[in-house]
């Protein structure tokens with residue numbers, strides 16, 4: 001009998017997992033509450049995703065990378081970090097200049113569309129759009145998924161890929177450490193007057209964190225993190241007033257900034273699930289680990305979780321014919337924890353150290369920046385960004 005896997009959520013993680021499981025003799029259902037059109041032609045959402053070499057390689061393998069227009073993948077040559085107005089900067093370059101770039105910046109909607117296209121041509125993947133998962137019950141024999149139209153899917157494995165606010169995680173009885181930060185990240189495309197040189201820059205400033213991500217010539221993505229109320233005010237200004245305020249907040253470093261698209265607001269919440277697996281169940285993407293976007297690793301880590309799970313499911317199928325084997329799920333849990341926990345902790349430490357304006361934190365981050373300037377530390381960070389599959 002054909003074994004089945006139900007993936008709850010057709011975001012980038014859910015689609016990537018479905019595509020990498022395709023062709024293994026499984027029946028794969030992806031349940032997504034958005035309608036077919038929002039999945040096939042996702043609108044721009046302001047997110048420019050910094051992809052590592054490993055993620056680019058994974059997207060190539062999934063047949064998604066070649067569907068992204070080549071002029072929409074922007075080169076990320078270097079990253080610089082500044083502590084407020086201080087000249088003390090930290091620069092990450094591609095392994096001391098041996099490779100051409102640190103990674104690439106690609107708009108989230110291009111990633112989503114390309115994954116959708118690569119999934120929709122596979123006959124073993126059934127996309128069930130416009131439906132929500134309302135119940136999940138698992139036991140040693142099966143995972144039963146109920147949809148909002150009362151349809152029931154009996155599967156051998158259920159996967160939660162339904163965002164950091166995952167309801168399926170809750171249905172499985174898996175708690176998560178959620179942290180609502182009281183801050184929002186505003187992201188939007190801007191035209192700039194002074195060239196970015198393909199360098200991503202980040203400033204941890206008093207009461208705000210600013211970043212500028214390089215796109216095409218004279219074009220960049222402005223990323224501004226502010227207290228929720230302040231962010232809401234800025235998001236509702238006219239484009240002209242937003243441009244003027246961004247020019248002022250960035251101290252005119254890029255000349256006048258003019259809005260080239262709307263500012264999208266993301267209230268920041270981090271999440272870390274207590275377990276990444278249960279009986280005939282696994283968590284991938286943000287449903288497992290919802291990272292703070294400041295280190296640009298959420299999707300990269302989510303994609304790595306789907307690759308890990310897919311490899312383990314494939315070898316479990318070969319060995320025992322069971323894609324929901326308990327031993328395989330334990331290995332998934334251990335592997336993903338070992339990869340994600342140090343990154344999650346380090347990111348949260350950076351966030352709390354750099355966004356705390358007390359004098360003690362200011363001296364600590366100066367010392368931290370000095371330590372990170374050591375060649376070994378810089379090499380480690382560049383290596384992390386450039387790691388290949």
Ligand SMILES: Cc1cc2nc3c(=O)[nH]c(=O)nc-3n(C[C@H](O)[C@H](O)[C@H](O)COP(=O)(O)OP(=O)(O)OC[C@H]3O[C@@H](n4cnc5c(N)ncnc54)[C@H](O)[C@@H]3O)c2cc1C
Nearest residue numbers: 009011012013033050133162163285286296297298299300
């Ligand atoms: C401003 C910003 C910038 C970022 N920049 C980067 C970056 O540079 N690099 C990087 O690696 N990451 C970045 N990220 C993180 C990245 O966007 C996320 O990690 C990624 O989108 C998570 O994908 P996902 O598929 O796990 O979850 P989601 O994208 O949240 O998708 C979940 C899907 O599940 C569906 N769903 C939810 N509940 C149900 C239900 N009950 N039934 C059916 N379907 C359901 C939803 O409709 C949705 O389509 C950034 C995030 C933000 C906010």
